[in-house]
Amino acid sequence: MITRQFGSEVRWMLRRPRTLIGLFGLVLVPIIISFGIWTAGDDEGGGGPGLAAIIQGNGMVVPIFTLFLSLNLLLPLVASIWAADGLAGEAQHGTLRGLLVAPVSRVRLLFVKLFGLTAMSLFAVTLMAVVGIIAGTAFLGTDGMMTLSGTTLGTGEGLLRIALFVVLVTFQMVAIGAVALAVSATTEHPLVVQAATMTTIIVFQVLSQFPSLDWLHPFLITTGFPGLIDVMRDPIPLTQIWDSTLLAGCYLLIGTGLAAMRLITKDN
Amino acid sequence: MNKRKVTLAAAAAGVITGAAGLSLLAMPAGAGQPPSLPDVSPETLVQQVLTSKPGAFGGTVEVDNKLGLPSIAEIPQLADGKHSARIWTDGNGKFRAALPNGQSEQTIVNDGKTTWSWNSADNEVTKAEHEADEPKPADEKAKSVDPAEAAKQVVGLTKEFSDISVDGTARVANRAAYELVLTPKASEKTLIREVRIAVDSELKMPLRVAVLTNGTSEPAGTVGFSEINVGPQDAKLFEFTPPANAKVTTPEAKEEKGRDRKPELGIEQALQGEDPQIFGTGWDTVVGAKIPAQAMTQVPAEAQGLVDKFTKKVSGNWGSGQVFTTKVATILIADDGRVVAGAVPEQVLFDTIGQVK
Known part of the structure; x- marks a missing residue:
């Protein structure tokens, strides 16, 4: 029963034209990045901060570089669109009423929506990673994966690192999506959900620029993003990765809880 | 109706747990109870x-x-x-x-x-x-x-x-x-x-x-x-293999390149030079050196601006110069190239700088 609902939710999401357009847009990102770096060529110096410095001739870094960049804006945007469609969109079309009066518990309805969000986030992130590996290898070539620590990992271990990063990024996305779902449960206008989510993410990133607000920084989900780059260090330091994931976990709990409270008390 | 309240309470508990988790993560790790150990001299x-x-x-x-x-x-x-x-x-x-x-x-x-x-x-x-x-x-x-x-x-x-x-x-x-x-x-x-x-x-x-x-x-x-x-x-x-497409240089080559690029390294090199002069012993040890006049003139205006920004002009019977103060150390650079530094108040440096040769 529940698996059928999960399946139909994902099918329903995939059938929306904007989902397909969104996925197509996401896939373009690693291709454009690989192409851009390839045309920039091996000019003197190279270098730069973070992954940008080691990406030349190191195609397996492209998926991680792409996801790391997209995590700041693009992936939260996509998560907020899906969360907006999930409840607010259905409310707008009047289909949510049918779901709420159906003999299905509302908590289960929320879990179906959350599952749809998770499945689609994982799908989108994996798709970007796969395209990133292909485009990176094609444009920049590869000889294992060079880490920020200067070691070179074999292809197998490199793929494992990419898989780990995919899971970590998906989790961040789901956490943002869960909070967006809570907003989505309160309104009939999907655009309000997207605007609210993106405004929050951007405001968080602005706030984290002010050293005088450092007491606030540990509460912001965006504070956890940069630490995920530790996946590219060798051996992997786990502290920051754990902290970021726990931080996102708290957002997931808060978002899901608020969404459930709102759905349960919602009038038909 | 009752079930609804239970679910609502569970959802609220989820929110509270999440919020509590956030504040827990934000707190600096506590030092914990100091252990009890046998006395040691x-x-x-x-x-x-x-x-x-x-x-x-x-x-x-x-x-x-x-x-x-x-x-x-x-x-x-x-x-x-x-x-x-x-x-x-x-x-x-x-x-x-x-x-x-x-x-x-x-x-x-x-x-x-x-x-x-x-x-x-x-x-x-x-x-x-x-x-x-x-x-x-x-x-x-x-x-x-x-x-x-x-x-x-x-x-x-x-x-x-x-x-x-x-x-x-x-x-x-x-x-x-x-x-x-x-x-x-x-x-x-x-x-x-x-x-x-x-x-x-x-x-x-x-x-x-x-x-x-x-x-x-x-x-x-x-x-x-x-x-x-x-x-x-x-x-x-404890093994290292240089990555395939990295440049590999020797320290000597790198230093050579660095010197071309950053003439202001002159001061640093003089301080690290072969014969820094040591005055005193213990905590108030003062290290002194004399920067060759040539290195002093090499300092570009930009670096000079940086120096001026963080230092204070001072003078005394030893001459005149600039003093740079941090919480744990003081550095005195005289205009004629003499430099003294130590974990001491500036007065100690004024007293010592005369001995720098």
């Missing part, structure tokens, strides 16, 4: 620290810096704030250090024959083969983040000039430790109030060093392990 502890052989270990070091230094783009590790580094050693001279710098990383590996220094920001490896026992700059840099080494040096240099005591215990990186306190004797004219060293109760290896200065209760600087695992480390950590 300060003299024995000092002796044990100086003779301890830490053996193999790997760990994460946190550096908390409140020295009040200006932030210089070239050496961000010196700027105020928290920095972390990871170090591994096999106990027999081989080691690896990973020094993250934002999203980049510098890795230093000493495999017993060669010291490799990799910097991800410029995709460059510096390779220094060991010929004699001379220490390599990269080795020194890697060791400077090791609290055990730093503490040993401090204790060795200052124990005769300090009142030494054991002030309770502490838990550092989840290990029980004694707090060894070195207080400069009253006759020492220094900015430093005390140095606290947390010494592992089992290995007698320093786990944390904190420097406290006069007039503040917070340490001006702390270097300590936040995580340590003692025992043999993966041998692979």
Whole structure:
């Protein structure tokens, strides 16, 4: 029963034209990045901060570089669109009423929506990673994966690192999506959900620029993003990765809880 | 209806748990209850620290810096704030250090024959083969983040000039430790109030060093392990193969290139020069040098501006110059090229600078 609902939710999401357009847009990102770096060529110096410095001739870094960049804006945007469609969109079309009066518990309805969000986030992130590996290898070539620590990992271990990063990024996305779902449960206008989510993410990133607000920084989900780059260090330091994931976990709990409270008390 | 209330309560509990989790994550890790350890005399502890052989270990070091230094783009590790580094050693001279710098990383590996220094920001490896026992700059840099080494040096240099005591215990990186306190004797004219060293109760290896200065209760600087695992480390950590498309240079070549690019290094080199002159002993030791006039004129206007911004103009019967003050050290640069520095108030430097030749 529940698996059928999960399946139909994902099918329903995939059938929306904007989902397909969104996925197509996401896939373009690693291709454009690989192409851009390839045309920039091996000019003197190279270098730069973070992954940008080691990406030349190191195609397996492209998926991680792409996801790391997209995590700041693009992936939260996509998560907020899906969360907006999930409840607010259905409310707008009047289909949510049918779901709420159906003999299905509302908590289960929320879990179906959350599952749809998770499945689609994982799908989108994996798709970007796969395209990133292909485009990176094609444009920049590869000889294992060079880490920020200067070691070179074999292809197998490199793929494992990419898989780990995919899971970590998906989790961040789901956490943002869960909070967006809570907003989505309160309104009939999907655009309000997207605007609210993106405004929050951007405001968080602005706030984290002010050293005088450092007491606030540990509460912001965006504070956890940069630490995920530790996946590219060798051996992997786990502290920051754990902290970021726990931080996102708290957002997931808060978002899901608020969404459930709102759905349960919602009038038909 | 009742079931609805239960679900509602469960959802509310989820929200509260999440919020509580957030505040828990935001709280700095508590130090925990200090362990109770058998008493030890300060003299024995000092002796044990100086003779301890830490053996193999790997760990994460946190550096908390409140020295009040200006932030210089070239050496961000010196700027105020928290920095972390990871170090591994096999106990027999081989080691690896990973020094993250934002999203980049510098890795230093000493495999017993060669010291490799990799910097991800410029995709460059510096390779220094060991010929004699001379220490390599990269080795020194890697060791400077090791609290055990730093503490040993401090204790060795200052124990005769300090009142030494054991002030309770502490838990550092989840290990029980004694707090060894070195207080400069009253006759020492220094900015430093005390140095606290947390010494592992089992290995007698320093786990944390904190420097406290006069007039503040917070340490001006702390270097300590936040995580340590003692025992043999993966041998692979002490090997390094330069990445396929990285530039490999020698320290000599790199220095050559650096000198062309940054003439302001003149001052730094003079201070590190062959014969720095040492005045005094103990905590109020002052290091002096004379910068060749040529190096002084090489300082570009831009660097001069930087110097002016952080220094104060002073003069006296010794001449005139600029004084640069941090919480733990003072540097006096005279206009004629004489430089003196030490963990002392500026008056001590004024008294000493006349002796610089």
